[in-house]
Amino acid sequence: MLLRKGSDSLHRLMTNRKVVGKALFLVAIALVVISYLSTFDILTGKAQHSRSQHGQSRSPHLRPWRNNDEADNQAREAPVADKVYARFDAEKLRWEIGNSHIQQTISFANGLYSLVTLENRKTQNVWQAAPNMSGSGFSARVDNEWWYASRGELLYQSSSSEQQADGSLLQRITLANPDERIGLHLFYQVYPNQAVIRSWSEIENRSDSTQTVGGIDILNFNIAAAGKFLTVLSVDQWKTTPRLNFAQHIEQIIEGEGPVQILAGSNAERCTWFALRDDNSGEGIVVGWEFNGRSVATLERDISGEACTVQVGIYEGIKQAISPGNRFQSPKAFVGVFRGNWDKAAWVTQRFVETHLARPLPDENYPYVQYDSWGYLQDINEQNQRAAAETAADLGVEVFVLDLGWARMIGDWRADPGKFPSGLAAFANYVHSKGMKFGLHIPFAEASPQSPVLRRHADWTASDPSSYFGASSLCLANRPTKNGSNRSLYG
Numbered sequence: 001m002l003l004r005k006g007s008d009s010l011h012r013l014m015t016n017r018k019v020v021g022k023a024l025f026l027v028a029i030a031l032v033v034i035s036y037l038s039t040f041d042i043l044t045g046k047a048q049h050s051r052s053q054h055g056q057s058r059s060p061h062l063r064p065w066r067n068n069d070e071a072d073n074q075a076r077e078a079p080v081a082d083k084v085y086a087r088f089d090a091e092k093l094r095w096e097i098g099n100s101h102i103q104q105t106i107s108f109a110n111g112l113y114s115l116v117t118l119e120n121r122k123t124q125n126v127w128q129a130a131p132n133m134s135g136s137g138f139s140a141r142v143d144n145e146w147w148y149a150s151r152g153e154l155l156y157q158s159s160s161s162e163q164q165a166d167g168s169l170l171q172r173i174t175l176a177n178p179d180e181r182i183g184l185h186l187f188y189q190v191y192p193n194q195a196v197i198r199s200w201s202e203i204e205n206r207s208d209s210t211q212t213v214g215g216i217d218i219l220n221f222n223i224a225a226a227g228k229f230l231t232v233l234s235v236d237q238w239k240t241t242p243r244l245n246f247a248q249h250i251e252q253i254i255e256g257e258g259p260v261q262i263l264a265g266s267n268a269e270r271c272t273w274f275a276l277r278d279d280n281s282g283e284g285i286v287v288g289w290e291f292n293g294r295s296v297a298t299l300e301r302d303i304s305g306e307a308c309t310v311q312v313g314i315y316e317g318i319k320q321a322i323s324p325g326n327r328f329q330s331p332k333a334f335v336g337v338f339r340g341n342w343d344k345a346a347w348v349t350q351r352f353v354e355t356h357l358a359r360p361l362p363d364e365n366y367p368y369v370q371y372d373s374w375g376y377l378q379d380i381n382e383q384n385q386r387a388a389a390e391t392a393a394d395l396g397v398e399v400f401v402l403d404l405g406w407a408r409m410i411g412d413w414r415a416d417p418g419k420f421p422s423g424l425a426a427f428a429n430y431v432h433s434k435g436m437k438f439g440l441h442i443p444f445a446e447a448s449p450q451s452p453v454l455r456r457h458a459d460w461t462a463s464d465p466s467s468y469f470g471a472s473s474l475c476l477a478n479r480p481t482k483n484g485s486n487r488s489l490y491g
Helices: 006-014 026-039 052-058 070-076 342-357 382-394 424-433 452-456 479-488
Strands: 048-050 085-089 094-098 102-107 114-120 125-128 139-142 145-148 155-163 169-176 182-190 196-205 211-224 230-236 248-252 260-264 270-278 283-289 295-301 307-314 320-322 327-329 333-339 370-372 399-402 407-409 412-415 437-440
Touching: 085 155, 085 169, 085 182, 094 169, 094 182, 102 182, 102 196, 102 333, 114 211, 114 333, 125 211, 125 283, 125 333, 139 196, 196 211, 196 320, 211 283, 211 333, 230 260, 230 295, 260 270, 270 295, 270 342, 283 307, 283 342, 320 327, 333 342, 370 382, 382 399, 382 424, 424 437
Parallel strands: 048 248, 370 399, 399 437
Antiparallel strands: 085 094, 094 102, 102 114, 114 125, 139 145, 139 211, 155 169, 169 182, 182 196, 196 327, 196 333, 211 307, 211 320, 230 248, 230 270, 260 295, 270 283, 283 333, 295 307, 407 412
């Protein structure tokens, strides 16, 4: 789909469009975060702040950090040969996974699975796990029963590591519950020249009956927070009220003040990405998860201020059946380290995503210079858009897109004859004659109640509609809906 111009177009080309509530894919998130954070200096006050005044009055000895260390720019140097490694201490059940940029240490001592340290090897900063905390590691709800790898409820079984074709190293750790009805496989992947470690889990059904996953952690760890001035940056996705896209939010994590929550994915506000920083030292952690459904991230400091818990997961709206012998894989996520302002967090994210997650660019001219009619909202017609196409061509625009408002109604994807009396094909030919590609916005998972598709199939609607401009959401998890929605594009 060919859509809006600038960094906006990067996002929309990689997702299914600007529909509020339709989730962002992580690849688009990283590119959008980079383009916006590199343009605006958030520390000068262009981001939306909350909690900061209250936090500074409570902790006057803590002050925002400023980057005066020229050596910190070493992260931008050209990559050199880098060695990835995974070290396993079988006696202590302790793993060290890393490269010259980052090291993550994990332990299963005394049956308690948890992150021990996360180290920025370039700055030698070490994020330590909070003492006497057992809430980190991993948890999942299987058949309405929660299992916690950090509470002695699972047993260690095996460990292995394997070099991958792309030069990365994949570490696998296998646990199981005592009666071995459930197998848990934890994966960690480290890449050369990246300050990032990727992770995910797989739940294996070892029983003779179907099991159902009703909730799962994507990431779960805690850090020692004493003496730290912790702030978190998150970024909006599409918003209609107010009409402000990709706004940045900076919030302080204050002891006893309750959690900072980031609602992400489908029908939520934020991107599936955030950065956590200690403003005293400038050291930070970036977190991203590769999931376009509903998820939530929670960051909370305990009442003493000595520990901060970071948890990302899917805790509602999931009911995934696993038949005997099969597995359910969680969304993949990554944790990275940085030192500096928020742009450094974006830089770490961009390098990793563009190198290892993003699809190859379609051609050397990408991203395209694009026009999108949404500046007119839905007040578009053949006359004003022909004029716009002429102006766009004179300005060197490469792609011309008609946004919402060209069709008879949402779900009836035929041109409105009152707006485009010559027909859409004639208008597309006109755009092509100006040397531009032509694109249409088609939210195929939405339909007006009066549209032909819903008049014929009223039962195709989702139980939790997004209220997209008065339309109803189609439930694409329903096979007849999924198969028939493509046909509905043609009336």
